[in-house]
Amino acid sequence: MEYNKEKLSDESPAKVDEYGVREGGIHDVEAVPANTLSRSLKGRHMQMIAIGGSIGAGLFVGSGNALSNGGPGSVVIGYSFVGLLLLFTVQALGELAVLYPVNGAFFNYAVRFIDPAWGFAMGWDYAIGWLTVLPFEISAAGLTIDFWRTDINIGVWIAVFLTILAAVQIFGVRGYGEVEFVLSLLKIMGVLGFIIFGIVVDCGGVKSDPRGYIGGQYWRDPGAFQNGFQGFCSTFVTAAFAFGGTELVGLAAAEAADPRKTLPRATKQVFWRITFFYVISLLIVGLIVPSNNEDLLGASNSNTKSSPFVLAITLANVNGLPSVFNAIITISVISVANSCTFASTRTMQALAMNGMGPNFLKYIDKRGRPLWCVLIQIAFGLLAFVNEATTGATVFDWLLSLSGLSYFFVWGSICLSHIRFRHAWKAQGHTLAELPYQAQFGIWGSYAGFTLNWLALIATFYVSLYPVGGPNLNPTYFFQEYLAGPLVIGLYLFWKCWTRFRGPLWVPIKDVDVLTGMRALELDDEPLKKTSYRTWMVGLFRGLF
Secondary structure, X not given: OOOXXXXXXXXXXXXXXXXXXXXXXXXXXXOOOOOOOOOOEOHHHHHHHHXXXXXXXXXHOHHHHHHXXXXXXXXXXXXXXXXXXXXXXXXXXXXXXXXXOOOXXXXXXXXXXXXXXXXXXXXXXXXXXXHHHHHHHHHHHHHHHOOOOOOOOXXXXXXXXXXXXXXXXXXXXXXXXXXXXXXXXXXXXXXXXXXXXXXXXXXXXXXXXXXXXXXXXXXXXXXXXXXXXXXXXXXXXXXXXXXXXXXXXXXXXXXXXXXXXXXHHHHHHHHHHHHHHHHHHHHXXXXXXXXXXXXXXXXXXXXXXXXXXXXXXXXXXXXXXXXXXXXHHHHHHHHHHHHHHHHHHHXXXXXXXXOOOOHHHHOOOOOOOOHHHHHHHHHHHHHHHHHHOOXXXXXXXXXXXXXXXXXXXXXXXXXXXXXXXXXXXXXXXXXXXXXXXXXXXXXXXXXXXXXXXXXXXXXXXXXXXXXXXOOOOOHHHHHHXXXXXXXXXXXXXXXXXXXXXXXXXXXXXXHOOOOOOOOOOOOOOOOOOOOOOOOHHHHHHHHHO
16 A cells, blocks of 8 residues: 655644644644654663553552452452453554554544544643642652651652652653663562562461461451442542553653554553552452451552551561562652653643644753653642641642543543544555554454443442442532543533634544554565564563563
8 A cells, every 4th residue: 555655744834724723733743843752762661661650659559448448359350340441442552653653642643533622631631630640649759758757747758759850850751761660670579579478478378477377368257349339439440540651651652762663562561561460469458458457448549558558568567578568659659750740741742732732832852851841740749748738638639630530531532542543544445454553452442442431430420429438419529539520521612612613523534634644654664573482481471571
């Protein structure tokens, strides 16, 4: 198939199309400022980003709240549900990102394949979500130090961690990649160590633990499920917050040295890694920590003293080890804060490039850093000092209400973008053989992922109206849990009004542009080879690491 080479490298002046979106810039990889984002992320960076942007306080601390409300059975099923959802989502994202490795990734895909207004809503919802998560993560990092030192004001540690985060930005995307690589390795070792430790504890192999052999005792008493269907539904937002960042591997495609080779490998392995490090570790936690433990009642995404992982070690009476794992939590929180800066800055810069944000956000310096976007993200980090106020917890509750639920909208949009891309690709005479990488579950996987996302949104809507322990139909509680929903709708309507409702409600399949901005494929490009392993042990090792 001969592609229109002129379209692939169109550098004509930007115009506004019938949808109120810039032409020649919205999808074109080449239509960028004089300075461009640096393509310096290697394969090892890409693979670790998929984990480093995920494993943090949401898993190590927030899971305690889910365990208390839903019980160990609900936690395992809920996190497995979201993991399955992400399997379909990341595969769809991988196919699109290999073909269109553009800055802004899934936001751009929503603009192109669904509707510009919906893409605008997804882009700013995603950016706002990460902007508001940063002060929370920095505050959480400061609170982890309270495990050792309660005599030092948390504001000191907030300043220290914020300074470290700002220093990392000096080195651009390469600094981000190297930091994530190192921190992710430490997190992996920590989780693997905990899984081994948990198995030994459950089998009664720790002499200092008076409980002896535990087995499945806590699944029988107090039980695998707590608070019925409400308890089960309550795990979804917690799981979404914990898994948030898995999609960063697609966002990083625009700064990858060779996305065609590194992205498929990262997307194929991410689900198995997440399943292993999330589901297996939480299964172990549910076996050795009773869901009715009073310490879990204080579990929040920043209170590490109520972390079910730390609590599991404490219950086993192993001296010194709780401090070691608290250090792992501190490292994890810093890692997520680092990912916050990458995700929000790249999304804001892409929005500005597409005429959907202030012009000054377009600026990229000679080292490939979107400086104004970085400064805005660091400024949001200063909100961590709100923790000094007596109403700090309430402020953070409202800030976090903009993040957890928003992931379901983003993941669902990725799946829908892939569905419409496949329909447009076929309608315009192209075949699947022309794609450099195909999602392993094809278009049906995206249909399944889209459906699962909506089921999760419905379940969360229900539990927001009727939360565990009440109060029922409470407006304050509802909006603290579901504020991302009205925000997305408001952003969508804003862009529709801004563009005076030009164009149809969604981009017709026949009008979808599947060529502009596509990675130029040469006829002599070698097809991606399927990795073959000589033994199943080597395959298992490479699949996990």
